[in-house]
Amino acid sequence: xxxxxxxxxxxxxxxxxxxxxxxxxxxxxxxxxxxxxxxxxxxxxxxxxxxxxxxxxxxxxxxxxxxxxxxxxxxxxxxxxxxxxxxxxxxxxxxxxxxxxxxxxxxxxxxxxxxxxxxxxxxxxxxxxxxxxxxxxxxxxxxxxxxxxxxxxxxxxxxxxxxxxxxxxxxxxxxxxxxxxxxxxxxxxxxxxxxxxxxxxxxxxxxxxxxxxxxxxxxxxxxxxxxxxxxxxxxxxxxxxxxxxxxxxxxxxxxxxxxxxxxxxxxxxxxxxxxxxxxxxxxxxxxxxxxxxxxxxxxxxxxxxxxxxxxxxxxxxxxxxxxxxxxxxxxxxxxxxxxxxxxxxxxxxxxxxxxxxxxxxxxxxx
Amino acid sequence: xxxxxxxxxxxxxxxxxxxxxxxxxxxxxxxxxxxxxxxxxxxxxxxxxxxxxxxxxxxxxxxxxxxxxxxxxxxxxxx
Numbered sequence: 001x002x003x004x005x006x007x008x009x010x011x012x013x014x015x016x017x018x019x020x021x022x023x024x025x026x027x028x029x030x031x032x033x034x035x036x037x038x039x040x041x042x043x044x045x046x047x048x049x050x051x052x053x054x055x056x057x058x059x060x061x062x063x064x065x066x067x068x069x070x071x072x073x074x075x076x077x078x079x080x081x082x083x084x085x086x087x088x089x090x091x092x093x094x095x096x097x098x099x100x101x102x103x104x105x106x107x108x109x110x111x112x113x114x115x116x117x118x119x120x121x122x123x124x125x126x127x128x129x130x131x132x133x134x135x136x137x138x139x140x141x142x143x144x145x146x147x148x149x150x151x152x153x154x155x156x157x158x159x160x161x162x163x164x165x166x167x168x169x170x171x172x173x174x175x176x177x178x179x180x181x182x183x184x185x186x187x188x189x190x191x192x193x194x195x196x197x198x199x200x201x202x203x204x205x206x207x208x209x210x211x212x213x214x215x216x217x218x219x220x221x222x223x224x225x226x227x228x229x230x231x232x233x234x235x236x237x238x239x240x241x242x243x244x245x246x247x248x249x250x251x252x253x254x255x256x257x258x259x260x261x262x263x264x265x266x267x268x269x270x271x272x273x274x275x276x277x278x279x280x281x282x283x284x285x286x287x288x289x290x291x292x293x294x295x296x297x298x299x300x301x302x303x304x305x306x307x308x309x310x311x312x313x314x315x316x317x318x319x320x321x322x323x324x325x326x327x328x329x330x331x332x333x334x335x336x337x338x339x340x341x342x343x344x345x346x347x348x349x350x351x352x353x354x355x356x357x358x359x360x361x362x363x364x365x366x
Numbered sequence: 367x368x369x370x371x372x373x374x375x376x377x378x379x380x381x382x383x384x385x386x387x388x389x390x391x392x393x394x395x396x397x398x399x400x401x402x403x404x405x406x407x408x409x410x411x412x413x414x415x416x417x418x419x420x421x422x423x424x425x426x427x428x429x430x431x432x433x434x435x436x437x438x439x440x441x442x443x444x445x
Binding site: 036038039040041125126127128129130133150151152153154156157158173174178179182183189191196222224233234235236237238 | 415423
C-alpha cells in the first residue's frame with residue numbers, strides 16, 4: 001500500500017495510463033539487484049530508485065577512486081576510498097527514502113552469488129569484466145532470473161535482456177570467455193561518461209518495462225548503439241540449440257573454476273603473485289598512464305605507460321628481473337606480450353590482479 | 367554482387383576499418399562466413415566474435431543473401 005508521501009512522490013509517473021497506482025504498487029513489490037555500482041550501475045540505480053523499485057540490492061566490492069568520478073554519477077570527492085555499494089545507498093536514500101536498500105560490499109563469486117541473487121526478481125549486469133558477466137548469466141539461468149545486460153567499448157554499447165521468458169541467454173550470444181586479444185575495459189580503453197550513462201538508463205528502462213508488463217522487452221535482440229553517429233542497430237538472437245549449461249550448472253551449485261578466465265600458457269608462466277616474491281629483486285615498471293592514481297611513490301618504480309611502450313621500452317632493463325604493474329593486471333600482461341614478442345625481452349613478469357593497497361604497502365617497505 | 371561487411375568494437379579498431387565488401391564464391395549453397403572472414407583477415411583468428419547476416423545472428427550465408435550486410439560483432443565488457 002502506497003503512503004500519502006509516496007503517492008505525492010510518484011505522482012507524475014502514476015499519471016501515465018499503463019502505470020497508475022496498480023503499476024506503482026508492482027514497482028514497490030519488486031526487488032532488483034544491480035551488480036556493479038560503476039559507470040552503468042550509478043545511472044541505473046539512480047533512476048530505478050526514483051521509479052520506486054521496492055528493494056534495490058547493490059553489489060560492489062570496489063572503492064571509489066578519483067578517476068571514477070567523471071562517469072560514476074552517485075559519487076564525489078568526499079567518497080574517494082569508500083566502498084561503492086555503501087556510498088551509493090547512502091546517496092540513494094536521500095533521493096528516495098521510501099524504498100529498501102541492501103548493500104553487498106563483496107566481490108561476486110561462484111560461492112556467494114546464489115545466496116545473493118535468490119531474493120531478487122531481476123538482475124542487472126553493470127560489471128566491467130567477462131568473469132563476472134559469465135558468472136551472472138549462469139546464476140540467472142540456474143535460478144531462472146531475467147538478466148538485463150549492458151556493456152560498452154569506447155563509443156559503442158551493447159544492450160540486451162537475457163533469460164527472459166525462456167529467451168536466449170548471454171552464452172547464446174558468446175558461448176565462453178573471449179580470447180585475451182578480444183578483451184579491454186574502461187580502465188585500459190577509455191570512456192566518455194555520457195555513454196555508460198545512456199546505457200545504464202536503457203537498462204533501467206528495460207527493468208521497469210519487465211516489472212510493469214508494458215512495452216516490448218529487448219529479449220532475443222542485441223542492440224548496438226554508436227554514440228559517435230547515433231546509429232542504433234538491432235540483431236536478432238535465437239536461443240542456442242546446444243546444451244550450453246549441462247557441464248556448467250549442477251543442482252544449485254556452480255564450479256568456481258569455470259569463472260576464472262582461462263590462462264594462456266604465457267599467463268601461467270609470466271604472471272606472479274607479489275606476495276610470493278621479493279620486490280627488491282625487481283625493476284618495477286608501472287604501465288599505467290601518468291595521470292592514474294594512486295601514484296606509486298617509490299624510487300623503485302619507473303612509469304612507462306603502455307601507450308608509449310614501443311617508444312620508451314629502452315628504459316626497461318634487459319637483464320635482471322623486471323616486474324610490470326597496472327590497475328588490474330590486464331595492461332601489464334599486454335605490455336609483457338609486447339616486450340616479449342616485439343622486443344625480445346625474456347626477463348619480465350606481470351603482477352596478477354594489479355595494484356592493491358597491500359602491494360603499495362609492501363613497496364613502501366622495500 | 368558483393369556483400370558489405372561491417373566491423374564493430376575492438377575488431378574495427380584492430381583492423382583500422384569499420385566496413386569493407388567481399389565477393390563470395392558460392393561453390394556450395396551455404397558458405398561459412400567465419401572461415402571466409404578469417405581467411406581475408408588473419409588477425410581475426412585470435413579474436414572472439416559473432417556474425418550477423420541481415421541483422422540475424424548466424425554463421426552461414428546462402429546465395430540468396432548476396433547483397434545483404436554481414437556484421438562482425440565482438441563482445442564488449444566495459445562498464
